[in-house]
Amino acid sequence: MTTSTNGTFDRTPFIAGNWKMNMDHVQGITLLQKLAWTLSDAKHDYSRAEVAVFPPFTDLRGVQTLVQGDELEVVYGGQDVSPFDSGAYTGDISGQFLAKLGCSYVLVGHSERRTIHNESDDVLNAKVKAGFRHGVTPVLCVGEGLEIRQAGTHVDHTLAQLRAGVEGLSPEQATELVVAYEPVWAIGTGEVAGPEDAQEMCAAIRSELATLFGADTAAATRLLYGGSVKANNAASILKERDVDGLLVGGASLDAAEFANIVRFESHLVTD
Numbered sequence: 001m002t003t004s005t006n007g008t009f010d011r012t013p014f015i016a017g018n019w020k021m022n023m024d025h026v027q028g029i030t031l032l033q034k035l036a037w038t039l040s041d042a043k044h045d046y047s048r049a050e051v052a053v054f055p056p057f058t059d060l061r062g063v064q065t066l067v068q069g070d071e072l073e074v075v076y077g078g079q080d081v082s083p084f085d086s087g088a089y090t091g092d093i094s095g096q097f098l099a100k101l102g103c104s105y106v107l108v109g110h111s112e113r114r115t116i117h118n119e120s121d122d123v124l125n126a127k128v129k130a131g132f133r134h135g136v137t138p139v140l141c142v143g144e145g146l147e148i149r150q151a152g153t154h155v156d157h158t159l160a161q162l163r164a165g166v167e168g169l170s171p172e173q174a175t176e177l178v179v180a181y182e183p184v185w186a187i188g189t190g191e192v193a194g195p196e197d198a199q200e201m202c203a204a205i206r207s208e209l210a211t212l213f214g215a216d217t218a219a220a221t222r223l224l225y226g227g228s229v230k231a232n233n234a235a236s237i238l239k240e241r242d243v244d245g246l247l248v249g250g251a252s253l254d255a256a257e258f259a260n261i262v263r264f265e266s267h268l269v270t271d
């Protein structure tokens, strides 16, 4: 994002709430209704910041019904997608199912999938392609653990994840792709990477995308930061030039807090 002080952005900011394995389908509807009402009361302009939620799979049908019925401008997505399209893959959810449920986006390679479920770069690249096959935009998550950060190899590590994740994509697909930088050491820990850490990595990711797909693609791809984002630190992170949005975990479970993050512009101080 370019400076927000003059009210213009290079790319539409993207504020996403990842509910993880929280909120059953009843709780999820209540949370989304509260979020929509809060943003409506605050007269949020969705053209100034796109708002997305990533509920558990079991919530998606209810979310779809609410969004369609109330004509909400909030978009939503799945937290994972199968690399396969259909067949004997017990427990998997295909991109086609997500598309049918009206999902605009799908998370791919969240650190909790990479670590707890041991998802490899090859599998994640297949999931990115599965999203695109079905018209569901992948949000590819990358980022380093604490040991790698302490060793000082976090940029190399994260760019290697990026290259593997985008292997074989066209420049058009890379333009549509969203990339989320999430340092694992800052997720759910209260430790926030500083705005300069987020900027360092997002600039490196943009530069790598320029090398792989050309400058026009790199200039258009939206890059997010995630890791212990709250309303009181969102604006300072989003002021950074190459940070186009936020992937919010815990704070997205509180409608008022998440709405305040969405309305980060109201917290920006004009230089």
Ligand SMILES: O=C[C@H](O)COP(=O)(O)O
Pocket: 018, 110, 182, 186, 187, 188, 189, 226, 227, 228, 229, 247, 248, 249, 250, 251
């Ligand atoms: O997907 C969201 C990230 O894992 C960040 O989670 P957090 O905001 O709870 O640290």
